[in-house]
Amino acid sequence: MRLTCKSMAIAALAMAMSAASWGQTRHKSLNYLYSISGQKTVAGQHNREPNSDPAKWTAQIKNVTGRYPGLWSGDFLFSQHDIHYRAAMIEQAKTEWRNGALVNLMWHTCSPATAEPCGWDSSVQRKLSDDEWRQLLTEGTWLNGVLRSRLDAIAVHLQALKDSGVEVLFRPLHEMNQGAFWWGGRPGPDGTAKLYRYVHDYMTRTKGLSHLIWVWDLQDFATLESDLASYDPGEGYWDVLALDVYGSDGRGYTQQKYDAMVRASRGKPIAIGEFDRLPSPEELAAQPRWTFLMGWAELVFERNSAQSIQRLYDSPRIVDLSEMPGWGTVSxxxxxxxxxxxxxxxxxxxxxxxxxxxxxxxxxxxxxxxxxxxxxxxxxxxxxxxxxxxxxxxxxxxxxxxxxxxxxxxxxxxxxxxxxxxxxxxxxxxxxxxxxxxxxxxxxxxxxxxxxxxxxx
The missing domain is CATH 2.60.120.260 (Galactose-binding domain-like)
Incomplete structure (x- = not known):
């Protein structure tokens, strides 16, 4: 009989098609990441300063390759100029979504112990003392109030995206195992992971920002395997697991890093959150579950030849903007x-x-x-x-x-x-x-x- 003859093949297919592989979430862009996992990788580009020109580096990709990336990324940032032009950056995000791109937003933010706007070295990379850290996560303290006020400020812009139907891959407190940032480098349940949970709960429960797709992001240090355990906010707090690949351990896109990410993902999508050196098409073929990759602004063009950028975009695994499904319909x-x-x-x-x-x-x-x-x-x-x-x-x-x-x-x-x-x-x-x-x-x-x-x- 037909079913008897095919039973082994069907069983093998069922094992391959896990529930996560066919993820049906309330977010259509997250569903798309599930659908391409293991097959395709969306090419992405970050656009950092200035927020007055929020598609500067995306346009440069188009100039080099003749194609727009399938993921656009922006940042709320921390200087006076960039804070002033946050609304312009948000309008660009709306345009990119209408064009069919994935939208990624980061939040490099000033230390709550200093004023905003601020400088990079004097604030974004200013470490908090242990006592300041405890105050930060204690309701009613001055530092906690500062944190909430800064979340309130960006929540206004995120609400504008929600009102326009734009889903956001939201990546706050990125590179959680990176001790250079005021928020990072604190392992364990009361460290950076606790702050991430606080931000998540405030934005989703207090502010009702249900359109956010939460990205948990680490850097590729030699301690990655243990960091994936030490900085995990908890499975219910993130939707996508991302790794910033800068060769921080002296190596690049190793199979060991990829395998560690796959294990830690629990079937959820994984991504290359940032990079300076492009992965090669061969590296992507050997590591097929990266659902998107995002080049870091100017570093893509400083550390890669035009030929290597073109070669990546020519790869059949890479999805550019012209191949994205679009977000304007149901299902x-x-x-x-x-x-x-x-x-x-x-x-x-x-x-x-x-x-x-x-x-x-x-x-x-x-x-x-x-x-x-x-x-x-x-x-x-x-x-x-x-x-x-x-x-x-x-x-x-x-x-x-x-x-x-x-x-x-x-x-x-x-x-x-x-x-x-x-x-x-x-x-x-x-x-x-x-x-x-x-x-x-x-x-x-x-x-x-x-x-x-x-x-x-």
């Missing part, structure tokens, strides 16, 4: 979810609607023959940039993606041959169509074609 941008489908044939019990129901636990199956198809009606002409097919064990060795504006005349927009993957995440489209068809030309198994989920973005 995390998936235009196909819940839409009507038409199929060439159906195996009893596995109807076509199963392929667009939002669950990889159900599936459509065709008759046991080549040249079968399934197509979805998006309801109106849509701009199509990405098509993702999640196959059951009965997958296609050769298939085509076709589009149509009327459901009668079809255009083949992608041929996929010699396929061996159970997930085909196809990007780089720029089509306008109402109907999207997966046309199975040749089967890879004796059974038919079986699709767990068809997604269109």
């Amino acid at each position: 995390a941008g998936n235009l196909a979810r819940g839409r009507p489908v038409t199929v060439s044939s159906t195996e009893s019990g596995y109807p076509g609607a199963n392929a667009v129901d939002g669950s990889v636990e159900s599936r459509w199956s065709s008759a046991y023959a080549d040249h079968q198809h399934l197509y979805v009606d998006l309801g109106s002409n849509q701009r199509i940039r990405r098509v993702k097919v999640v196959w059951e064990t009965a997958y296609a060795r050769y298939f085509q993606v076709q589009t149509s504006v009327d459901g009668h005349t079809w255009k083949t927009v992608r041929d996929v041959g010699s396929n061996t993957a159970l997930v085909n995440d196809l990007t780089g489209f720029d089509e306008t169509a109402r109907y999207v068809k997966i046309y199975g030309v040749n089967r890879a198994t004796p059974w038919g074609f079986s699709i767990r989920e068809l997604e269109v973005y």
Whole structure:
């Protein structure tokens, strides 16, 4: 019987597809990170000073590569000029989100023991005494009041993003194991992790900023393995685990660091939070679970040649802005979810609607023959940039993606041959169509074609 013959393969597939791998959170951009984990890495670029020019370094990437990065990053910062232009930085964040980018925000902030605005050496890197640290986290003290007032100031801007529907990868108190910053380098339950929890609870519970995706970030010191335990705020306090790779241990993108991050992530997305030297395409291929990487402002251009930047952006693993799914629709941008489908044939019990129901636990199956198809009606002409097919064990060795504006005349927009993957995440489209068809030309198994989920973005 079919199920008996396939039982071992199905069991193996189920193990590979953990619940986290198909994460369905309330944040569509976080769902996207789950969906690409192990397959793709979004290219990102940080834009630090000045906040009056909040896309300066993103534009430089475009100048070098001809492409915009898929992640834009800004910072609230601490100088008088940059505080004055925080609103401009927030407007840029709104624009980037509308353009389909991931939005990342950092919070380099003055020490609560000094006035704001402030200087880098005199405040951002001014250490607090143990007594000041205790006061900082004690309600009703002067230092605690300063902390809350500064959180209030940035919460206004974060609320503006929430009101505009912008989700934010929020990375406060970054490089928590970095002792140079006033907030960092304090291991243990009452150290930096406690401050992170305080900030998280204040912004989410007191301020109601439910659009924040919390990034827990460390630097790549030789102590990384133990730091991942010593600085962990707790699983409920972070959504993404990021590592800043500066070769702080004298080495770069080592397998040891990657493996430590994967273990500590507990199935959540991991990312390269900052870097000066680019990872190579080969390093990314060997470390496939990095969901995004973010170059640090000017350092990307000071420490990498234009050729190496171009080579990274040319990698098939890298997602630039043109390949992002966009955030303007329901179901995390998936235009196909819940839409009507038409199929060439159906195996009893596995109807076509199963392929667009939002669950990889159900599936459509065709008759046991080549040249079968399934197509979805998006309801109106849509701009199509990405098509993702999640196959059951009965997958296609050769298939085509076709589009149509009327459901009668079809255009083949992608041929996929010699396929061996159970997930085909196809990007780089720029089509306008109402109907999207997966046309199975040749089967890879004796059974038919079986699709767990068809997604269109």
